[in-house]
Amino acid sequence: MENNEYLEVFIEESKEHIQSLNNQLLVLENEPENMDTIGEIFRSAHTLKGMSATMGYKDLADLTHNMENVLDAARNDQVKITSEIIDMIFQAVDQLEGMVLDIVEGGDGASDVQELVQTLQTIENNQDIENLNESTMAADNEPKPANNEQVYFNQLDQFELAIIDQSKENGFENLEVKIKLNENCLLKAARVYMVFEVLEQIGEVIKADPTVQELEEENFDLQFHVLIVTKDSPEEVQQKILKVSEIEEVTVSMFKQDKNAQGDDNEQNIAENEQSTDGVKESPKSKNAEGKKKTGKGVTSKTIRVNIDRLDGLMNLFEELVIDRGRLEQISANLKNAELQETVERMTRISGDLQSIILNMRMVPIEQVFNRFPRMVRQLSKDLGKKIKLDIVGAETELDRTVIDEIGDPLVHLIRNALDHGIETPEKRQASGKKEEGDLLLEAYHSGNHVFIEISDDGAGINREKVLDKAISNHVITEEEAKQLTDKQVYQLIMSSGFSTADKISDVSGRGVGLDVVKNTIESLGGTITIESEEGKGSLFSIQLPLTLSIISVLLVEVEKEKYAVPLSSIIETAIISKSEILNAHNKKVIDFRGKVVPLIDLKNVFEVPTEGQGDELYSIVIIRKGDKMAGLVVDTFIGQQEIVLKSLGDYLGDVFAISGATILGDGQVALIVDTNTLIN
Amino acid sequence: MEEITNNHKSIIIELDKEEYAIPVEVVGAIERMQFITRVPKTATFVKGVINLRGVVTPIIDLRERFGMESIEQTESTRIIIIHMESNDVGFIVDAAYDVLDIPEDAIEPAPKVIGTIDADYIGGVAKVDKRLIMFLELEKVLSQESYRAATLGQEG
Numbered sequence: 043m044e045n046n047e048y049l050e051v052f053i054e055e056s057k058e059h060i061q062s063l064n065n066q067l068l069v070l071e072n073e074p075e076n077m078d079t080i081g082e083i084f085r086s087a088h089t090l091k092g093m094s095a096t097m098g099y100k101d102l103a104d105l106t107h108n109m110e111n112v113l114d115a116a117r118n119d120q121v122k123i124t125s126e127i128i129d130m131i132f133q134a135v136d137q138l139e140g141m142v143l144d145i146v147e148g149g150d151g152a153s154d155v156q157e158l159v160q161t162l163q164t165i166e167n168n169q170d171i172e173n174l175n176e177s178t179m180a181a182d183n184e185p186k187p188a189n190n191e192q193v194y195f196n197q198l199d200q201f202e203l204a205i206i207d208q209s210k211e212n213g214f215e216n217l218e219v220k221i222k223l224n225e226n227c228l229l230k231a232a233r234v235y236m237v238f239e240v241l242e243q244i245g246e247v248i249k250a251d252p253t254v255q256e257l258e259e260e261n262f263d264l265q266f267h268v269l270i271v272t273k274d275s276p277e278e279v280q281q282k283i284l285k286v287s288e289i290e291e292v293t294v295s296m297f298k299q300d301k302n303a304q305g306d307d308n309e310q311n312i313a314e315n316e317q318s319t320d321g322v323k324e325s326p327k328s329k330n331a332e333g334k335k336k337t338g339k340g341v342t343s344k345t346i347r348v349n350i351d352r353l354d355g356l357m358n359l360f361e362e363l364v365i366d367r368g369r370l371e372q373i374s375a376n377l378k379n380a381e382l383q384e385t386v387e388r389m390t391r392i393s394g395d396l397q398s399i400i401l402n403m404r405m406v407p408i409e410q411v412f413n414r415f416p417r418m419v420r421q422l423s424k425d426l427g428k429k430i431k432l433d434i435v436g437a438e439t440e441l442d443r444t445v446i447d448e449i450g451d452p453l454v455h456l457i458r459n460a461l462d463h464g465i466e467t468p469e470k471r472q473a474s475g476k477k478e479e480g481d482l483l484l485e486a487y488h489s490g491n492h493v494f495i496e497i498s499d500d501g502a503g504i505n506r507e508k509v510l511d512k513a514i515s516n517h518v519i520t521e522e523e524a525k526q527l528t529d530k531q532v533y534q535l536i537m538s539s540g541f542s543t544a545d546k547i548s549d550v551s552g553r554g555v556g557l558d559v560v561k562n563t564i565e566s567l568g569g570t571i572t573i574e575s576e577e578g579k580g581s582l583f584s585i586q587l588p589l590t591l592s593i594i595s596v597l598l599v600e601v602e603k604e605k606y607a608v609p610l611s612s613i614i615e616t617a618i619i620s621k622s623e624i625l626n627a628h629n630k631k632v633i634d635f636r637g638k639v640v641p642l643i644d645l646k647n648v649f650e651v652p653t654e655g656q657g658d659e660l661y662s663i664v665i666i667r668k669g670d671k672m673a674g675l676v677v678d679t680f681i682g683q684q685e686i687v688l689k690s691l692g693d694y695l696g697d698v699f700a701i702s703g704a705t706i707l708g709d710g711q712v713a714l715i716v717d718t719n720t721l722i723n
Numbered sequence: 724m725e726e727i728t729n730n731h732k733s734i735i736i737e738l739d740k741e742e743y744a745i746p747v748e749v750v751g752a753i754e755r756m757q758f759i760t761r762v763p764k765t766a767t768f769v770k771g772v773i774n775l776r777g778v779v780t781p782i783i784d785l786r787e788r789f790g791m792e793s794i795e796q797t798e799s800t801r802i803i804i805i806h807m808e809s810n811d812v813g814f815i816v817d818a819a820y821d822v823l824d825i826p827e828d829a830i831e832p833a834p835k836v837i838g839t840i841d842a843d844y845i846g847g848v849a850k851v852d853k854r855l856i857m858f859l860e861l862e863k864v865l866s867q868e869s870y871r872a873a874t875l876g877q878e879g
Contacts, residue, residue: 362777604761649763689779691762691772694810694865699764704772704779712760712774 048204049145052097054347056142059086059093063135064417067128071420074123083131084113085211090138092207099151102141108162109134115166127165132417134158202248202269206297209271214245216297217276219268224288230260236286237268244282245272264290269297350443353404360393360400361687367393368684368708397685404444408486408495409437411450415457415484422461429468429479430461439486441493445587448567449495452560456497456583457482459557464501464581474578476500492569498582504575506532513538533573533581537561570719586719594688596705598681598713599664601645602653605713607686607705608675612718614665616680621659633674635665643721644676648700668722675721688715730824731849735856736803736816739791742856744825744849749861751804751811753819756796766873770815775804782813788864789844807865825849825856833857 066083070076087110094102109131115121137158145151206216219241223233234257241247247254249269252262272279276294283292367390374386412434423430441449465471465480472478485496510524513535519527527535537557564571564585575581596607597616617635624642625632631642642663646653664675686705691698702717733744734753752775759771759782768787772779782802786793799818804811826849833845846858863869 365777651763691779692781692811694781694812694867694870695762695765695769695772696867698762701762701764704760706774706777706779710774711758712772712779714760714762 048097051347052093053142053146055093056090056138056145059090060135060139060142061413062086063090063138064132065413067132067135068416068420070123071125071128074128077117080113080117080123084110084117087113089208089211093204094151096204096207099141099145101153101155102138102151104159105134105138105141105155105162108159108166112162112166121165130158130161130165132421134162205246205248205271214271214273215275216248217245217270217272217279218295218297219270219279219283220291220293220295221266221268221283221289222291223264224290225264227264227288230262230264231258233286233288234258234266237283237289240282240286241268241270241279244274244279245270348403350404353400353443357400357404360397363393364397364685364687365706365708368686369710370708372708394685404442405440406443406446407437408439408441408446408449408493411446411453412437412484412486414450415453418454419457419461419482422458426461427467428461428465430465430482431479432482432484434484436486439488439493441587445493445567448563449585449587452563452585453484453495453497455557455560456585457484460497460499460501460581460583464499464503466502470502493587495585495587496582497585498580500580503577503579503581504533504536504573505577509533509535530572530574533575536573537571594686594715595683596686596715597664597683598707599645599662599675599677600679600681601649601677602651604649604651605681605707605711606645606649606677607684607713607715608664608666608718609702609715610683612666612668614667614672617663617665617674619661619663621661624661633663635672635674638672640665640672640674642674642676645716646676648721666718666722668719671722673718673722675716675718686713686715730826731830731858733823733825733856733858734803735820735823736785736801736814737799737818737820738785738789738816742854744823744856744858745803745805745861747822749805749807751806754802754804754813756800756802756815766870768873769870773802773813775811775813778811780804780811780813782815783865784815785864786815786817788814805861805865807861810865812865823851823856825851830858 063083063086066079066086070079070083073079087106091103091106091110094106112121112127112131116123116127121127137153137155141151141153144153209216221237223230227233238247238254247268247270250257251267256262257266270279274282276296280292280294283289370386371390374382415434416432419430419432460482465482466474466476468478471480481500483496483498485494485498487494506529509532510519510527513519513532514521514524518535518538537560561571564587567587569585569587571583571585573581573583595610597610597613599606599608619633623633625634627639631644632639633642634640645651658678662677662680664677664680666673666675684707686707688703689705691701691704700717700720701714703715704712705715707713731744732747734747734750736743736745754773754775757773759773761771762769762781768784770782770784772781774780784793794817796815797817801816801819802813803816803819804813829849829851830847831849833848844860844864846860849856849858
């Protein structure tokens with residue numbers, strides 16, 4: 043099908059527009075009078091409508107069309123935005139989303155939209171019967187395009203139509219230009235080229251008749267037609283083209299779509315409806331149109347959608363390159379040839395730049411995941427009869443695309459959990475002297491090589507005894523064990539499977555089966571989740587995730603004859619201290635590092651390195667940190683800093699204690715990467 | 724071992740003077756001994772990892788895996804790289820010979836006790852020209868359960 047190549051674009055863009063609808067509706071809910079927001083929503087709905095009609099999704103187009111009508115009425119002060127209307131539009135958006143998802147899964151996006159369409163029409167009708175009549179009448183009476191002028195370009199494909207629709211959105215004009223060359227013109231192709239040169243400066247050529255290729259081959263008489271999208275007026279366009287010599291005549295007219303050429307009745311009606319409404323309400327719209335132009339310009343950024351597989355392929359190739367680069371560096375260091383060294387250095391710099399670009403391409407702001415939550419929280423708090431204020435901090439924090447794709451569901455679970463089990467009902471909150479409205483904070487930030495996502499609420503917190511009772515009765519732990527557990531360990535219990543502490547099981551967060559799934563997902567991403575809680579004050583779920591993860595900077599160190607890589611991101615500094623500076627505290631070796639007591643961890647012991655001979659008088663120490671905790675790793679020698687490619691140890695070995703992976707060094711040997719986070723715990 | 728083909732193409736390896744067969748389809752490469760990076764806190768029979776053309780591959784000493792006494796490596800010591808679903812693993816063996824076609828009818832089920840290794844790991848025995856060749860059950864040799872058990876046993 044011809045549609046297939048556009049389907050992906052359609053789906054992506056529909057999702058974006060639905061997201062934008064959701065966001066703007068939330069804004070509108072707080073400021074029902076905000077005309078800019080209504081305009082924004084209208085535009086999203088409108089574009090969505092155009093796109094879905096083009097793609098032949100009739101129900102989708104129907105629903106958006108009616109939504110658009112309501113919004114248009116609101117825009118013109120004929121309908122007042124009430125919370126009922128917003129609810130209704132939210133419902134419509136939900137249904138749209140469902141339909142788009144259906145299309146994603148290969149369905150035809152059909153759905154019974156009649157009920158919603160009717161409700162939307164009632165909203166519109168009740169307060170604005172006049173307008174509806176007008177528009178339907180106008181639609182009926184819309185004359186077929188006048189035939190006094192010969193219409194070219196009636197065979198536009200869907201893509202071209204989409205461009206035309208969109209350009210209208212953004213305040214561009216679609217002009218049809220008829221150009222006639224002078225009879226004596228010798229180099230017709232050259233003239234055509236010059237005309238196109240001019241046209242491309244003022245806008246974009248959508249279609250030419252005869253085709254550009256035919257024009258270039260001079261396969262035409264003297265006339266040709268061009269469809270162009272521009273901001274210039276027809277007169278300006280005409281003037282500019284006439285500057286090209288040997289042009290006999292230029293006629294510029296507004297382009298009108300020949301509806302007959304489009305098989306899709308639906309599309310036709312909608313487009314006509316829109317035209318007629320445009321005509322009916324001149325004054326308010328022109329004001330909006332100006333604002334529209336501005337936003338259209340400001341938002342436009344040049345982007346290209348690339349399949350993630352291609353980026354992965356690029357990344358894999360680059361990793362190979364990094365390994366070879368390491369090898370080259372080593373060879374050039376051995377050969378000590380100035381010219382070679384210079385070239386290798388240059389190559390290193392360039393590949394370094396290349397690396398940051400490739401990595402950045404894969405980074406996506408976590409906003410993509412976060413921005414669906416306000417909507418969800420709004421709905422849930424209504425369902426649960428709770429008052430909740432959601433704050434989002436750090437939505438711009440960037441994460442690797444692969445992590446982003448996975449993190450959504452766990453977060454949904456956690457937020458649902460916080461709303462359902464965490465934050466109390468308004469009555470309960472008042473009774474315990476809190477403000478009625480519960481606070482839910484969603485925060486993301488970078489720290490070292492990790493991204494932290496925290497979900498905190500000021501709700502009831504976790505009741506240690508309750509958790510323990512439940513765990514014991516569910517045979518998760520024994521009573522003996524229960525006594526020995528720290529608070530943190532107790533909280534971790536709620537993430538074991540089949541666990542629920544809510545007295546009332548709701549369909550919101552279910553029976554607690556969700557939290558163990560959350561934990562599994564996060565661990566499979568190489569992250570961890572911890573829970574802090576204070577009864578009566580609230581809970582904090584903190585997720586720690588790796589940032590990206592294929593190429594990292596490390597400090598290579600040697601322990602006896604083995605080489606280990608310590609991620610630079612977790613290193614504060616390195617130090618060499620003498621044996622006498624090592625102190626003992628509670629049978630642990632510690633040092634005084636800038637006034638802080640830092641425990642020492644001997645890598646020899648941790649990794650059971652076979653040792654030969656006695657230790658030195660001097661100790662080489664790598665000071666590492668995790669959050670605000672520090673530790674000193676005792677190693678034998680520092681080799682140096684290097685960029686390395688992170689490789690997995692393979693499924694067979696699975697998780698190895700304190701090792702996060704391996705890498706291949708310049709000499710082809712494998713070095714293990716130390717997982718400093720587990721060492722500090 | 725119920726295949727329509729009558730011959731089992733196998734790589735013959737030697738462990739403690741006995742011969743074992745590994746189906747040729749699962750063998751990715753036969754490598755000479757090379758530097759192995761030790762991975763701490765793993766089962767003792769896991770010797771570490773090597774860089775196999777850019778892939779970090781764990782290496783298992785089959786002698787230790789089967790509880791035989793380990794020996795110093797010799798000129799003939801080889802690493803056999805095995806592709807198993809998602810796992811790529813290397814086996815250290817005393818020697819590796821060429822491919823042998825073993826006729827189906829020469830294969831008999833494994834007796835309860837055979838040679839020095841646990842019969843669980845043997846899928847069958849074949850007699851070819853007075854040689855006794857044992858078929859390794861790779862799934863069992865590489866099973867996660869046995870690996871974990873070995874790792875835990877060591878820590879405890």
